Amino acid sequence: MAGIGGSGAVTRSTLRQQIADALRDEVLGGRLRPGQEFTVKEIAEQYGVSATPVREALVDLSAQGLLDADQHRGFRVHEYSGADYRGMIEARSLITEGMFQHLVATGMPQADDPRALAALAAVRRRGEEAQRAATAGDLNILIGYDLRYWRELSNLFGNTYLADxxxxxxxxxxxxxxxxxxxxxxxxxxxxxxxTALVDALARRDADGARAIVTAYNEHALTLIERLDAP
Structure with a gap:
């Protein structure tokens, strides 16, 4: 990707993150396909950088479960199954359930906290963009807005570990x-x-309503993926 490592001020740590982000986008965009193999040298040549930050970026993505490392053949894009997706849904549900319990316990967002309400309004705007992309069937645009939406939404609960x-x-x-x-x-x-329906439920402090929305979402997504994964 043009521009990576183009500035002398770019540190190795920054370059490592830039490469990891670029490769993650390649995987999310479907340009690096499941099972596709590549080496550190190939990626370094593609981006015009040295091998060290590339190797570090690939190791990072492997630790995140996006790539598989092969000592002799380099790296390949991890292939996920419907069973994998079910496990992800279960893990995500544990986190969102904790968010809903926090909502009940603290009454977040506070009606008299303009900063919290402004942050929630910003998340809603992000959700509107995601909804437009989803309705249009534009997967690439949806992924970007959806990831930012959930990141900003989870940040409202004040636990960076949960959000990460x-x-x-x-x-x-x-x-x-x-x-x-x-x-x-x-x-x-x-x-x-x-x-936006989820944000509105949270704004009303309606934990049960928010839980129902996320449950329906998970069921819909899981049914779709398992159907597409069927032989």
């Missing part, structure tokens, strides 16, 4: 989803678009 874990699970979920949905010619009507 949920973000990682959602990235993995999207990688798995992309591997299956790329076979569907028209995605209109297949993609979840309840982002």
């Amino acid at each position: 874990f949920l973000h990682r699970m959602r990235v993995q979920s999207w990688v798995c989803t992309v591997q299956h949905l790329r076979h569907v010619s028209d995605l209109r009507g297949h993609l979840w678009s309840g982002h």
